[in-house]
Amino acid sequence: MSDLLRPASAADLVTEAASLLEVLRADPPLTHCITNSVVTGFTANVLLAIGAAPAMVDIVGESGLFAGIASGLLVNLGTPTPEQREASFEAVEGATASGTPWVLDPVAIGALPVRTALAHRLAEQRPTAIRGNASEILALAGLSAGGRGVDATDSADAAIDAARALASRFGSVVAVSGPVDLITDGERVLRLANGHELLTRVTGGGCALGAVMAAFLGAARARATPPLLAVASASLVYTVAAERAASASTGPGSFAVALLDALAAVQPVDIESAARVETAAL
Numbered sequence: 593m594s595d596l597l598r599p600a601s602a603a604d605l606v607t608e609a610a611s612l613l614e615v616l617r618a619d620p621p622l623t624h625c626i627t628n629s630v631v632t633g634f635t636a637n638v639l640l641a642i643g644a645a646p647a648m649v650d651i652v653g654e655s656g657l658f659a660g661i662a663s664g665l666l667v668n669l670g671t672p673t674p675e676q677r678e679a680s681f682e683a684v685e686g687a688t689a690s691g692t693p694w695v696l697d698p699v700a701i702g703a704l705p706v707r708t709a710l711a712h713r714l715a716e717q718r719p720t721a722i723r724g725n726a727s728e729i730l731a732l733a734g735l736s737a738g739g740r741g742v743d744a745t746d747s748a749d750a751a752i753d754a755a756r757a758l759a760s761r762f763g764s765v766v767a768v769s770g771p772v773d774l775i776t777d778g779e780r781v782l783r784l785a786n787g788h789e790l791l792t793r794v795t796g797g798g799c800a801l802g803a804v805m806a807a808f809l810g811a812a813r814a815r816a817t818p819p820l821l822a823v824a825s826a827s828l829v830y831t832v833a834a835e836r837a838a839s840a841s842t843g844p845g846s847f848a849v850a851l852l853d854a855l856a857a858v859q860p861v862d863i864e865s866a867a868r869v870e871t872a873a874l
Contacts (some may be wrong), residue, residue: 602869609825609867610860612811613848617643620674621663621810624692625803626650626680628670628699631796634848635798638800643857644807644831655679661684663810665694666803667714669707670853677710684717693809693819696764697802702731715758720809721765721823722758723802726751729768733758748774752781765823769798777820782826785868786831788838790847797834804830824869832866833858 623644627635639646648657652675665687667680673856687694696719698711711732715722720731726748733754748770751752753767759778768774773784791797805826812822836858837850 602867602871604822605824605869605871606828606864606867607816608821609828610863612808612815612817612822612825613643613829613858613860613863614624615815616807618810619811619814620645620850621807621808622647622661623803623807624649624655624658624662624665624683625668625806626655626676626683627666627668627697627799627803628672630670631668631799634794634796635800635803637852638796638855639803641852642804642807642809642833643856644804646803649683650676650679652678652682656682656686657693658692659683659694662687662692663813664806664808665692666697666806667694667719668697668699668799668802669699669701669711669714670699670799672707672710680710680714681717684714684719688717693806693813693822695719695721695723695802695806695809697723697799698728698732698797699724701728715762718762719764721767721805722762723767723769723798723805723823725769725798726774729758729766730754748772752776756781765819767823767827769801771832775817775820775824775827780820781872782820782824783870783872784831785825785870786828786835786866788831788834788847790838790841790844791831791834792846794848794851801827801830828857828867828869829858829863832863835866836862 808826837854841847
């Protein structure tokens with residue numbers, strides 16, 4: 593086991609997150625997003641702010657080709673139109689063939705049958721990472737009917753067994769968003785306590801995080817950083833920036849703008865000073 597992945601490695605994770613942020617900005621990863629129509633612009637702006645290069649390619653006949661040249665891929669199921677569904681499978685096929693890491697975000701699955709079946713089919717393609725709230729992760733594991741639309745009705749801790757099962761079954765890193773984020777590869781769990789409630793009051797707060805994870809996975813390829821650490825690094829940088837943005841905001845509107853500014857301004861030293869991380873073996 594890598595020293596970075598041992599249970600008592602919170603300090604090493606923080607150091608790796610700071611280093612990956614520098615790597616990402618020095619060589620912006622081309623981040624291919626198939627995402628929902630509600631958050632496309634915000635997601636692209638978040639990627640630009642952090643230092644990545646966004647590309648919102650969701651056309652059948654192009655998505656597979658583009659996934660093959662991208663650094664990382666996000667497949668978000670927020671508004672799964674028929675063309676997006678086909679483009680998603682095409683992109684995943686292209687990513688798999690080329691070794692491009694990809695993130696599955698199973699938005700609002702459980703009670704909604706089309707996206708739920710789609711999420712299960714895509715999960716079988718073994719995503720590098722799966723990101724969702726607790727209710728979405730429970731639903732993907734077949735243990736819940738899902739939350740209330742995109743809102744979770746379960747706690748992150750309630751989903752840890754489901755996250756571990758999904759990680760073991762698909763070989764994926766599973767990230768459960770909540771007041772304390774849980775990230776696991778099936779053997780280890782990382783708990784990240786950074787973030788702010790205002791992220792839940794801005795459309796795209798969670799969806800954009802999936803794109804940032806794809807960007808960090810892309811940046812991590814040059815360093816051979818394990819996916820667990822790349823995904824955790826993305827979450828840590830994003831949530832530290834969210835805290836800084838909240839301190840400069842008066843409500844959701846100003847927070848949305850401040851988040852972009854904070855993502856652009858956040859420095860490795862900020863990550864090292866503000867991170868609240870716990871690691872443990874499962």
